[in-house]
Amino acid sequence: MTAAPEKATATGRAWAALSTVRDPELDEPITDLGFVADTAVTGTEIRVRLRLPTYFCAPNFAYLMVADARDALRALGEFDTVDVRLVDHFAAGEINAGVAADSGFTGTFTGEAEEELDELRRTFRRKAHLACLERACRGLVAHGWRVDALAGMTLGELPDSPERERLLRRRAEAGLPTGPDEALFVTDDGAPVPADEVASRLEFARAVRVSVDGNAGWCRGLLATRYPRAEREDVS
CATH class of the missing domain: 3.30.300.130 (Fe-S cluster assembly (FSCA))
Known part of the structure; x- marks a missing residue:
């Protein structure tokens, strides 16, 4: 890079x-x-x-x-x-x-x-929000949080981290509420996700994140193949 x-x-x-x-x-x-x-x-x-x-x-x-x-x-x-x-x-x-x-x-x-392309932008902003949500929650689960405990969590209760900051930015871009008392899990329209649907929402978010990360890795590989490093250096 x-x-x-x-x-x-x-x-x-x-x-x-x-x-x-x-x-x-x-x-x-x-x-x-x-x-x-x-x-x-x-x-x-x-x-x-x-x-x-x-x-x-x-x-x-x-x-x-x-x-x-x-x-x-x-x-x-x-x-x-x-x-x-x-x-x-x-x-x-x-x-x-x-x-x-x-x-x-x-x-x-x-x-x-x-x-x-307004609707295309909205679609990918929603996907970006889901991917960021999964990244933030993945860190919590890795530290022992249970998924059912995440159901009632608010944004204000989410620990400070780069993943939290990125999630807040993506929510704002997607037109979703970002206040500290807002639910961590919300639908694409900003409504709180029912507690019994949080696990499936998180699993869907994981699928989106894996797809985004996989496509990013694929594109980096293709770019490196198409343009060897000597050709990719900024010549400004």
């Missing part, structure tokens, strides 16, 4: 902004995944090149990452020109042109895409 630039520099601040952009399916920053191939800052202009594990990675996921990276860099407010492009992808031309023109996904793939 490429080392992050110093945060005090414009490139460092740009890298920090890019680190907030996640692969929607893998729920990991594109910087950690190695998807940022090149960042170059010249004055108030920034150029970023993204590349993915395969030539045929899903265009909807690719579009989201390019658009989100562009938006994250624009939000810094220090670049007059933000040029984010996808390379080495079968739909790179359409995606790059559509993002640059703010055409939206349907405008980018006219006649092919029937709707924007």
Whole structure:
């Protein structure tokens, strides 16, 4: 993985902004995944090149990452020109042109895409929440907690840990309540999960987490095969 630039520099601040952009399916920053191939800052202009594990990675996921990276860099407010492009992808031309023109996904793939990607975002935010829930609970169970004891737990009772902080962030992103008195286990609509359904909810969350982690490992392997380390170094 490429080392992050110093945060005090414009490139460092740009890298920090890019680190907030996640692969929607893998729920990991594109910087950690190695998807940022090149960042170059010249004055108030920034150029970023993204590349993915395969030539045929899903265009909807690719579009989201390019658009989100562009938006994250624009939000810094220090670049007059933000040029984010996808390379080495079968739909790179359409995606790059559509993002640059703010055409939206349907405008980018006219006649092919029937709707924007809002529902896709919601779906993967729900999955990210479940994966984070399982990670937080897995640590408790490993330290002797019984699953039935988790049924009545609130967020405020969840011990401080990186997993707890990540869970709270994912809940907020999914539009779920994050107050200390809120139930740890909630449905996709934010309602408390009945006590007799907590075990099955946790098992489902485990299946989601295993799938997410497995896909992340698979993608890292594919990226490393497609781009040997010498080719994956950041050349900014």
